[in-house]
Amino acid sequence: MPKPGQKLSRYEISGYALIIAGIVVLIWGTVKFDLFHELYLDPAQRRGGVFGEYGEFIGGIVGSLWALAGVFLFFATLTYQKHEFELQRSELHKTQKIFQQQNFSTLYISFVNKHNDIIDSLTAYDINESVWKGSNFFVFFHEKVLTSFVQKVRGLENAEKTEENLLSIFEDYFTYHFSFYQNSLDPYLKNLSVLFKLIQRYRSETQDEGEYYSFITKASFTQSELFLIYHVAKFNLLREFVAFDDSFNVFEDLSEEYKASYVVGQELSN
Template sequence: MKIKKPNLNWGDILANLLALCAFIAIGLGLWLCYIFIIKMNGFDEEVWQDRNLLGMAGEFLGGTVGPIWALAGVILFFLALIYQKRELVLQRMELHESRKIMEDQSKTIAIQQFENTFFQLLNFHINAANHIRNTKINAKAKSNNAFDELYMEFKRETDKLKKRRKADAGGMSPSDESFENTFIAVFEGYKNTFQHYLENYKALLMFIKNKSHDPSFYYNIVKSHFTEQEVQVHFFYIILVSKNKELIEVIEKYHLFQKLNERAVADVDPYHLKKVDGMAFKKED
């Protein structure tokens, strides 16, 4: 097994060499001073009284020890700059780490805020859907489920439309516009029941698109709460009434018509199934 050699830090090596040079220079200056004092007999009284000798001593020390210590001072000043730079680098690293921690905390807070709103919207959607499933539109309604009743009434009206077109136009099929007008006319009778539910449905989908860090994950949560009856109403409303292109793109991209009973829709309105990309109906693998 090969032992990995540690990477050499040339900056540390240079700093250590400079520090060694500075201490050597200081030591050399002290040594020269000591030798000079010894040579001058410890500065006895005669030396102190001889001005010429003192001048020569000063010149000697100034010319030898002075430059050595000046060099040591320059080296120490340079070392101080190096260590100051290192401190600044460490401070920057700490600031970067602190900023990263703050950014992570901000992301966590943003996710928590998003999820609080998301689950509130989802809870409202579930409650509204449960209420609609237990709502009887009127005494003549054949079902206590408003989702079923809306679908069945739309089917009855489109059957009437087809019969009229067959009688009046010699078998000519209804147009896209006639299907849209028929659904809109039927939906007007259910508008009070479905309006808040559908508005929340659209708000929920667009909120995930615009605010989520992982839309696919949250759309999968939402899809798990949709029933086949709900998705039929979603399809008819979005395609025939709302016609919101941005919302349709979201539905296609994240397969939000996955639970749609295409056969049941085609039995009523086979034309508008082709208006949506097939990805909207894609089943999970």
């Protein structure tokens, strides 16, 4: 049955209309057969078979109308039940989605904490034995690659300073320094890769294209950190980040000056 304020369905309207029609016919038949008058007459004076005719009339017309009304009201009940089932299924889906999000949030936070712990453990020393720790490690790595590249390029003859050659030199120095610190960087990159895979799986399972976990993750990256990840992907040291960039635009916030093409262009213009 409909809730207060809910409109009647066409089945209910038809059913109630047939019930009213049956009542009208019942009253009309009672008057037509002069049934009340017959009831007050002496049995000997009553017309023969009037009650039988009245019963056939009621059963044939009124009974049929009310039976049809019952069919319409039955369909109306089924319609409301179907609507209620759809609402319950929708609420269940929302509940499952909330539960799924809560579970993923817990898992996501644990991986983010692990990610931060790995960053805090990154350590490098310069020639003065000064410590570059945590996020400063990426700053040191960035400066190390640029310094090596610039020193090499500025010792070349002008004829050797082609874009292709300089890009090759940049890649060589980046790969060299990456290999030197690879034991420290591998846990960082693998954990970050798993983190993006988790987000990708969550997005696929929930069909939530607007999830905010990838935005939170990307917002934590510094430019020096993006410099490392970008060139790890660019130089095929870890191809997974190319796919992640296609899915999450990981490098959309990386400044042009941190890219190999810009650094090479600056050296060529000098």
